[in-house]
Amino acid sequence: MTWYRRWAGDPQLVAICLLLSVFGIAMIYSAGVLNVPSPVVERAWQRQMMWLGVALVGFTIVTRIPGRWIEWGAVPAYLVGLVVLAAALLVGTGAGPAESVGRWINLGPIRFQPSEVAKLAAILGLARYLASREEPPANLRELVVPALLVGVPLGLVVLQPDLGTALAFVGVLFAVLYWAGTPPLYLFLLASPGLALILSFDTRVWSAYFLALVAGVYLLRFRLYLVESAAVVLANLAAGTIALPVWNSLADYQKNRLLVFLDPGMDPRGAGWNLIQSKVAIGSGGLFGKGFTQGTQKRLDFLPEQHTDFIFSVVGEELGFVGVTVVIAVFGWLLLRLVQLAERTTDPFAGLVLFGILGVWLVHIFINVGMTVGIVPITGIPLPFLSYGGTFLVTCWALVGLAVRMAREE
Numbered sequence: 320m321t322w323y324r325r326w327a328g329d330p331q332l333v334a335i336c337l338l339l340s341v342f343g344i345a346m347i348y349s350a351g352v353l354n355v356p357s358p359v360v361e362r363a364w365q366r367q368m369m370w371l372g373v374a375l376v377g378f379t380i381v382t383r384i385p386g387r388w389i390e391w392g393a394v395p396a397y398l399v400g401l402v403v404l405a406a407a408l409l410v411g412t413g414a415g416p417a418e419s420v421g422r423w424i425n426l427g428p429i430r431f432q433p434s435e436v437a438k439l440a441a442i443l444g445l446a447r448y449l450a451s452r453e454e455p456p457a458n459l460r461e462l463v464v465p466a467l468l469v470g471v472p473l474g475l476v477v478l479q480p481d482l483g484t485a486l487a488f489v490g491v492l493f494a495v496l497y498w499a500g501t502p503p504l505y506l507f508l509l510a511s512p513g514l515a516l517i518l519s520f521d522t523r524v525w526s527a528y529f530l531a532l533v534a535g536v537y538l539l540r541f542r543l544y545l546v547e548s549a550a551v552v553l554a555n556l557a558a559g560t561i562a563l564p565v566w567n568s569l570a571d572y573q574k575n576r577l578l579v580f581l582d583p584g585m586d587p588r589g590a591g592w593n594l595i596q597s598k599v600a601i602g603s604g605g606l607f608g609k610g611f612t613q614g615t616q617k618r619l620d621f622l623p624e625q626h627t628d629f630i631f632s633v634v635g636e637e638l639g640f641v642g643v644t645v646v647i648a649v650f651g652w653l654l655l656r657l658v659q660l661a662e663r664t665t666d667p668f669a670g671l672v673l674f675g676i677l678g679v680w681l682v683h684i685f686i687n688v689g690m691t692v693g694i695v696p697i698t699g700i701p702l703p704f705l706s707y708g709g710t711f712l713v714t715c716w717a718l719v720g721l722a723v724r725m726a727r728e729e
Contacts, residue, residue, distance in 0.1 A: 328382050328723035329660065335653045336704060336719050340371055340712070342646075343630070343705035345611075350626035350633050350707075352612040354619060363626050363707050370709040374716035381720030386728040389721070390668050393447035397468070400433075400440025404475040407433040422479050434484045435714040437472045439721070441488055442675035444468050445495050450668035455500030459547040462509055465496060482573065483698030487682045489513075494678025495671050498661065504539070508551050515555040519562035529555060580696040593623040597691045601635030601643070608639030626707045628699050631691045650684050650703075660726040669725035676718045 327333035348364035351357070407424055423430055445468050449456075456462050473488040493506060511532060519525040532555055536548045543551075566574070579591040600616035609615065614636035616622050625633050635643050654677055661673040680703050687702040689695035701708055703715050 326379065329656075329726055332653075332656050332660070332719065332722060332726075333378075335649060335656060336716070339649060339653070339704035340374075340716075343702075343707075344368055344371065346630055346633055346705060347626045347707050349612045349614070349637060350617060350630065352618065357620070360626050366709070367707050367712065370712050371716075373709070374713045377713055378716040378720040378723075381717055382723050384724060386666070386669065386724055389443070389724065390447060390450070393443035393668075397440045397444030397447075400437040400444075400472060401475070403433040404437050404472055408475065408478060422481055430710075432708075432710040434476045434479070434481055435710050437476065438484075438487055438491065438679055439714065439717060441469055441472050441491055442495070442672055442679070442721075445491065446668055446671035446675055449495060449499045449671055452499075456496065456505065457502075458544065459505055459508060459550070460544070462496070462501070462505060465492065466509065480570070480573075481699075483686065483700035486686060486698070486700070487679050490678035490682035491675045492678075494674045494681070498671055498674035504542075511551060512554040512558040515558035516562055516565070519559040520566075525559050529559065576697045580693070593629070593697055594690075594693055596621045596623065597629055597632040598693055600632045601692060604636045604639040604642070606639050606641060608635070608637045608642055611637055613637060624699075627701060628687070628697075628706065629691055630706050631688055631702055634705075635691070646705075647688070650680075654681060654684075657722060660722065664726060664728055666725070666728035669728040672725045673722055676722050679718065680715075 324330050344364050344367050347367050351361040351363055353360065403424070407422065410424065422434070423432055445465055448464060448468060456465070469488050469492040473485050476485045476488065493510070496506060496509075497503075515525065515528065515532075518528050533552060536543065536551055540548060569577075579594055582591075596616055600614065600622055603609070603615065612618075614622075614633055616636055617625050617633050622629055622632055622636075631643070631646075634646055638645075657673050657677040657680075661670045661677075664670050664673070683700055683703050686695055686698055686700050687706070690697045690700075701711050704712070
């Protein structure tokens with residue numbers, strides 16, 4: 320197995336990702352086993368296998384790039400990511416009938432998703448900036464530049480629109496800032512406007528939250544500059560004020576996703592169909608599931624997007640509680656391995672990149688699994704290594720290669 324160790328770089332991390340990728344191909348195959356065959360879904364596992372081969376080639380290339388080259392190229396990569404996102408808004412095509420244009424770029428036979436490239440660019444750009452600092456951020460003013468570095472690509476992704484993928488950038492920002500040594504208090508204050516926006520849909524809850532925030536800022540007046548205190552209060556006030564305009568600006572399908580999250584029964588044959596069928600599929604799996612390829616909801620094609628966004632529902636129906644527990648445990652093992660690698664490296668840039676990768680995958684796993692069981696709204700975000708998708712799989716393995724390369728840095 321010496322050749323495997325030389326090729327993989329970190330045998331444990333690569334073994335986890337290979338296990339998830341092969342399992343994902345098996346579940347995509349199962350998703351295509353329907354009572355009424357669908358050529359598109361039926362052959363998806365073959366295309367995913369081909370993309371896995373491409374992804375492994377990409378992984379091999381990334382692991383052979385010197386770490387210093389990656390750090391030196393972080394800023395150009397970040398700028399290229401912004402250019403690609405901007406190009407997607409101008410010449411991109413939509414991902415489906417419910418989506419607007421700007422999510423995919425066609426280059427002849429190749430069709431890729433620019434937001435996936437932008438995730439990698441945002442990780443590198445943010446890590447490069449924070450690694451260049453001698454001290455961790457010590458106040459809110461020092462978080463402005465990191466927030467802008469992530470906020471610009473995030474805003475371009477929201478304009479596509481792709482709210483689910485945009486949340487991955489939020490994961491990158493907070494994971495990297497945490498590893499950079501930012502005090503948790505400042506992380507909370509940075510996130511507070513987003514929390515205010517969510518709570519503003521209930522006036523009483525938002526009012527109580529805002530009063531508590533103002534009181535907290537007053538008690539912290541000796542730790543915060545006056546400008547910082549005013550900025551936090553005004554940002555939260557603005558978030559509560561714009562809640563209604565933001566709601567009105569959402570597309571109908573986005574509004575329906577939020578409404579059925581609160582009450583799936585309001586439109587069981589329309590907007591609530593996806594969530595209801597997903598919960599029925601997972602719940603009917605019981606302890607050990609119905610057996611590989613034997614899922615009833617799946618075979619009858621009741622499950623929506625069962626080979627992409629709702630692949631976890633297929634796992635729950637066919638492998639049951641035991642199956643999903645094992646899958647979640649393997650994902651936990653993957654994230655734990657990234658933390659271990661970040662702790663071992665003595666290079667600041669490498670550690671920040673590793674935590675940026677962790678932030679991306681953590682958001683994807685939490686939101687994808689959460690939406691299939693109804694604890695978060697449906698956003699259409701794939702599950703790493705398991706969901707069908709060439710661009711996403713190649714990006715995931717590029718991140719694995721980057722993690723392996725960074726883990727070797729001293």
